[in-house]
Amino acid sequence: xxxxxxxxxxxxxxxxxxxxxxxxxxxxxxxxxxxxxxxxxxxxxxxxxxxxxxxxxxxxxxxxxxxxxxxxxxxxxxxxxxxxxxxxxxxxxxxxxxxxxxxxxxxxxxxxxxxxxxxxxxxxxxxxxxxxxxxxxxxxxxxxxxxxxxxxxxxxxxxxxxxxxxxxxxxxxxxxxxxxxxxxxxxxxxxxxxxxxxxxxxxxxxxxxxxxxxxxxxxxxxxxxxxxxxxxxxxxxxxxxxxxxxxxxxxxxxxxxxxxxxxxxxxxxxxxxxxxxxxxxxxxxxxxxxxxxxxxxxxxxxxxxxxxxxxxxxxxxxxxxxxxxxxxxxxxxxxxxxxx
Amino acid sequence: xxxxxxxxxxxxxxxxxxxxxxxxxxxxxxxxxxxxxxxxxxxxxxxxxxxxxxxxxxxxxxxxxxxxxxxxxxxxxxxxxxxxxxxxxxxxxxxxxxxxxxxxxxxxxxxxxxxxxxxxxxxxxxxxxxxxxxxxxxxxxxxxxxxxxxxxxxxxxxxxxxxxxxxxxxxxxxxxxxxxxxxxxxxxxxxxxxxxxxxxxxxxxxxxxxxxxxxxxxxxxxxxxxxxxxxxxxxxxxxxxxxxxxxxxxxxxxxxxxxxxxxxxxxxxxxxxxxxxxxxxxxxxxxxxxxxxxxxxxxxxxxxxxxxxxxxxxxxxxxxxxxxxxxxxxxxxxxxxxxxxxxxxxxxxxxxxxx
Numbered sequence: 001x002x003x004x005x006x007x008x009x010x011x012x013x014x015x016x017x018x019x020x021x022x023x024x025x026x027x028x029x030x031x032x033x034x035x036x037x038x039x040x041x042x043x044x045x046x047x048x049x050x051x052x053x054x055x056x057x058x059x060x061x062x063x064x065x066x067x068x069x070x071x072x073x074x075x076x077x078x079x080x081x082x083x084x085x086x087x088x089x090x091x092x093x094x095x096x097x098x099x100x101x102x103x104x105x106x107x108x109x110x111x112x113x114x115x116x117x118x119x120x121x122x123x124x125x126x127x128x129x130x131x132x133x134x135x136x137x138x139x140x141x142x143x144x145x146x147x148x149x150x151x152x153x154x155x156x157x158x159x160x161x162x163x164x165x166x167x168x169x170x171x172x173x174x175x176x177x178x179x180x181x182x183x184x185x186x187x188x189x190x191x192x193x194x195x196x197x198x199x200x201x202x203x204x205x206x207x208x209x210x211x212x213x214x215x216x217x218x219x220x221x222x223x224x225x226x227x228x229x230x231x232x233x234x235x236x237x238x239x240x241x242x243x244x245x246x247x248x249x250x251x252x253x254x255x256x257x258x259x260x261x262x263x264x265x266x267x268x269x270x271x272x273x274x275x276x277x278x279x280x281x282x283x284x285x286x287x288x289x290x291x292x293x294x295x296x297x298x299x300x301x302x303x304x305x306x307x308x309x310x311x312x313x314x315x316x317x318x319x320x321x322x323x324x325x326x327x328x329x330x331x332x333x334x335x336x337x338x339x340x
Numbered sequence: 341x342x343x344x345x346x347x348x349x350x351x352x353x354x355x356x357x358x359x360x361x362x363x364x365x366x367x368x369x370x371x372x373x374x375x376x377x378x379x380x381x382x383x384x385x386x387x388x389x390x391x392x393x394x395x396x397x398x399x400x401x402x403x404x405x406x407x408x409x410x411x412x413x414x415x416x417x418x419x420x421x422x423x424x425x426x427x428x429x430x431x432x433x434x435x436x437x438x439x440x441x442x443x444x445x446x447x448x449x450x451x452x453x454x455x456x457x458x459x460x461x462x463x464x465x466x467x468x469x470x471x472x473x474x475x476x477x478x479x480x481x482x483x484x485x486x487x488x489x490x491x492x493x494x495x496x497x498x499x500x501x502x503x504x505x506x507x508x509x510x511x512x513x514x515x516x517x518x519x520x521x522x523x524x525x526x527x528x529x530x531x532x533x534x535x536x537x538x539x540x541x542x543x544x545x546x547x548x549x550x551x552x553x554x555x556x557x558x559x560x561x562x563x564x565x566x567x568x569x570x571x572x573x574x575x576x577x578x579x580x581x582x583x584x585x586x587x588x589x590x591x592x593x594x595x596x597x598x599x600x601x602x603x604x605x606x607x608x609x610x611x612x613x614x615x616x617x618x619x620x621x622x623x624x625x626x627x628x629x630x631x632x633x634x635x636x637x638x639x640x641x642x643x644x645x646x647x648x649x650x651x652x653x654x655x656x657x658x659x660x661x662x663x664x665x666x667x668x669x670x671x672x673x674x675x676x677x678x679x680x681x682x683x684x685x686x687x688x689x690x691x692x693x694x695x
Contacts, residue, residue, distance in 0.1 A: 075646060082501070083592060090403070091643040094395045108503040112510060112593050120395055 040070030040294045042287055043092045045102040047080040047129065052260065052340035053279055054103065057128065060280030061101060064287035067309055072287075073097070082106035086113045093117035099290035101283075102136075103128040111135040123293040127286040128279075133319045137293055137300040140286045140322050142277040145177070147326040148230065149184035151275045152254060153192070155329065156226045159252035159272055163194030164225030167217050169238055169255075171205040171231040181230050198224070203234045210237035218247055229255035235274060239265040259330055259338040266335050278328035279340060285311055285324055369615035369667065370627030377634045384641035391641055394521040401523040402514065402591065404636040406431065406584035406600065408529055408629070410607045411614075412536040413577040415628040418611055419540070420552045420570055421620025422471060422478035427581040428603035429489035430463050432596070434585025436493045439502030439595020449509045453586045460582025461575055463489055468574030472567040486604065494597030502595035513590035525587060532580065537625050545569065553620030609656070610635050613663050634659075 044061050046054030058074050065072035075092070077084030085105055090113055092100050100117060104110055104126055114124050114135045127140040156166055168185070170178045182200065189195055198221050203210025210233055218224060218241075229235040235255040239262065242248050248270055257274045265271040288308035289298075298304035304316040314322050330338065365371070384391040410427050417424050434456040441452035467485055471478045515524040540546040548569050551559035560566050589595045614631025616623025635656055642652045 073646070078649070082596065083594065086592070087403070087643065090395075090399045091640075094393055094399060094640075094644060095390050096393065106501075108501065109592065109594050112514065112591065116514065 040065070040068055040099070040291050041095075041097045042070055042072060042099045042101060042290050042294075043095075043097045044072070044074045044076075044283070044287075045085055045088055045092075045100055046074070046076045047103050047105050048084075049074075049076045049078055053258075054128075056338065056340040057103075057279035057283035057286075060278075060283030060285075061287040062283075063280070064284045064291075064309060068287070068291050070098070070291065077105075080105045082109040085110045089113040089117055093120045093122050096120075097122055098294040099123040099125060101125045101127060101286045101290050104131045105129075107131050123290055125286050125290045125293065127282055136320070138289050138316065138320050138322055140282060140289060140324060142279075142282050142324050143327050144323055145180050145184055147323075148256070148275070149181050150188050151327045151329065152181075152228050152230060152256070153185050153188040155254040155273055155275060156228055156252060157192050157195060159254065160195070160225040162192055165196050165198045165221055165223050166226040166228060167199040167201065167221060167224060168197065169210060169213060169217070169227055169229040169231075169234045170200060170202050171234060173202045175205075178230060185228065185230075203229075203231070203237065205231055205233045207233060207237050210234045211241050214238040214241040215245075218245065218251065224251055226252040226254070229253070229257075231255065232257050232261060232276075235271075236261040239270050243268065243270045256327075257330075258340060259335050260340060262330070263335055266330070266332055273329050273331040275327040275329050277324055278338075281311060281328070282324055284309065285314065285322065289314070289322055368624075368627075369663075370624050370630065373614055373627055373634060373663070374630045377630045377637065380634065380641070381637050384637065384644075388641045388644050390644055396640060396644075397521045398516065398523055400633075400636050400640055401526050403640075404632055405523070405525040405529060405591075406588055407603065407606055407610055407636075408632045409532060409584045409587075410577070410581050410603070411610050411628050411632050412532055412625065413573065413580050414607050415611050415614070415616050415623055415625060416536065416540055416546075416549055417478075417573050417577055418608070418616050418618060419549050419620055419623050420573060421556070422570060422573075423482065423608065423618075424467060424478065424574060424577045425482040425604045425608075426463070426467060426485040426489055427577060427607060428600045429486045429493065430460050430578045430581040431585040431588060431600040431603065432493040432598060433463065433489045434460055434582035435589040435595045435599040436497045436502075436597050438586050438589045440496060443502045443504055443595075449506065449590070453583075456586055457579055457582045460578045460585070463582075464575040464578025465571070467578065468571035471574060472570035490597070490601075497595070497597045499597075503593055505590060505593055505595075509590050510593045513587060525591075528583075533625070533629065540625055545572075549573070550621055553617075553622070555621075606635070609660050613660050615663075617667070618664075 042061070042065050044058045046058060048054070062072045075088045077088065082105055085102065086109070089100060089102070089110055093116060100114070100122055102110070102114070102124065107130065111131055111134075114131065118124055118137070124136040125138045125140060126136045128142060130136070130139045133139070160166070168182060170182060172178070186197065189197055199217060201213040201217060203213045210229075214227070214237065217227065227238055229238050235253065235257040238253055242251060242253055243265060253271050254274050256276050258276060262271060262274055266273075285308045288311075289306065292298045292306040293300060298306050298316065300316060300320045302316055302318055302320075306314055308314050316322055390396065414424060414427065437456040437459050438449070438452045441447045441455055442449055447455070463485070467478075467482055470476050470481045512524065516522065517524055517526065540549060548559060548564035551562065551564050552566050552569060556566050585599065588599055610632040611623075611628050612618060612631070613634065614623070614628035616628060638656060638659075639652055642655065
């Protein structure tokens with residue numbers, strides 16, 4: 001009795017093995033890409049897959065890797081959780097890829113995995129969201145605070161003819177980056193003596209609050225000629241209000257927004273132009289930086305320079321940061337090229 | 341049973357004389373899983389690019405350490421016919437304790453770790469008290485404490501993380517043994533394996549565990565202290581989980597309330613894949629160890645092939661269902677041969693199953 005069962009177990013084991021082997025074979029054909037370390041293999045790791053913003057940045061990276069003749073790969077978790085990228089980082093290190101280009105889900109959680117990958121010889125470039133400087137070779141910074149502030153002031157100045165009352169619609173009153181930008185904008189406005197900043201209101205990055213604050217701004221300041229909203233939620237809500245109000249076309253609106261949110265308002269003339277960085281340029285630059293690291297052209301120390309294809313020459317700043325440049329300005333002529 | 345039956349002093353049973361000892365050792369579910377592990381490992385070494393790199397073994401050890409650690413006591417709990425679903429929450433709680441005690445209270449890592457394990461012991465004692473002495477079903481109790489301990493962990497730290505740990509300790513958690521490819525965490529795992537193998541297979545306490553799983557009333561009347569055994573097992577499980585929590589915290593440099601979320605099911609899956617019966621009374625630790633490694637190797641190999649997490653989960657899920665079905669199927673076949681009325685799913689609690 002026992003032996004018969006034993007034999008059955010053995011048969012079952014063989015069947016299980018066979019089924020697993022078949023499953024593994026099936027998977028074999030679909031995707032074996034990593035591993036060839038003789039060429040520059042660069043793995044992009046977005047915060048999560050299926051995010052239009054990262055689709056745009058990674059397509060820029062893919063273009064660069066193809067120009068360089070390397071191997072491009074994109075892996076990542078389905079949802080952005082703090083440690084969701086760790087297993088992908090470990091796998092990339094095992095595959096011996098030349099470089100990981102990652103937008104970190106968490107500044108700390110993937111850190112030790114990235115350090116292990118670096119000690120295994122893989123270069124690490126962060127973009128969009130940085131980790132600490134000790135966990136990567138380079139950080140590709142999308143825009144500096146000075147650049148963000150200056151671009152928005154320049155845009156509004158151009159649209160209102162460099163004179164008149166303007167207001168700022170910000171996010172939360174204690175948002176660090178918002179306040180830093182607002183302070184820098186005030187400094188830049190000193191160069192535009194005829195522009196007067198009459199009010200700063202806070203929409204808390206909430207659509208309805210931002211909408212209501214825009215309405216209040218327009219009734220409180222009948223001579224208002226322009227609004228700057230350096231937050232994607234704020235600018236979209238303000239545009240929605242302006243679109244239906246009598247002020248449409250009379251009050252200029254600009255700020256930081258995404259093409260998908262703003263497309264309609266740019267096309268119907270509510271908004272002339274707004275700014276953000278170009279994510280595909282960001283991915284493109286990150287790929288070139290990774291390639292320069294792999295080839296040993298640069299080590300990531302301050303003062304290193306490298307050429308990034310069409311974008312030109314770049315220089316590594318303090319803490320291994322590379323600045324993409326001034327924000328990208330979106331208007332009617334180019335907005336349809338962007339799908340994020 | 342197998343170990344004793346080869347010696348002349350063994351209990352004389354009909355089955356002891358039916359086949360030679362190696363057949364009874366090798367033709368078991370445990371060895372089916374070990375065989376499968378060897379086959380998958382060899383297949384991956386030959387066919388999967390980079391599977392043979394030293395880093396693979398290293399990450400295999402690092403990534404599966406906590407599952408392996410917790411699976412050992414969990415196997416004992418399941419063999420008694422109980423279950424502990426609160427283990428991953430204890431991991432989270434212990435992680436938060438280490439983070440808070442080290443960074444806010446300024447305690448050293450060893451002291452913070454000891455207190456975290458003590459908290460784990462208390463958590464396990466609470467589980468054990470409710471299951472063993474109050475007599476509540478462990479499934480219900482530990483589903484409750486799973487939420488309770490996770491709630492405490494997340495409540496203590498909120499959604500933030502403590503991330504400042506001395507490099508000496510975070511490095512230690514990721515260190516290699518000498519210059520080998522094995523991570524240092526393998527050493528405590530080996531020690532715990534030795535302890536639990538002795539406890540389950542070579543001690544009277546372990547015989548009691550099997551007795552309880554087969555029939556706890558009979559176990560009680562044959563002199564096994566059922567309550568104390570279960571109580572001790574729940575404490576052991578939580579204490580080992582707390583240790584795993586310290587390891588995860590140092591390894592990732594992250595103390596978070598949501599660390600190891602969902603790991604309780606990974607542990608139970610590995611234990612069941614290793615041939616332990618969910619109804620209790622059956623199972624051996626070499627099968628459990630092979631079960632953990634099999635899941636780890638499949639995950640690692642499929643990740644290297646750039647498969648998605650979903651597909652990996654599907655393969656492991658199918659494997660688990662097959663392995664559980666194989667037991668039920670064999671039992672059904674045995675009944676069919678014995679001329680009894682066959683029905684699938686006859687494998688009820690406390691029915692000694694086919695081996």
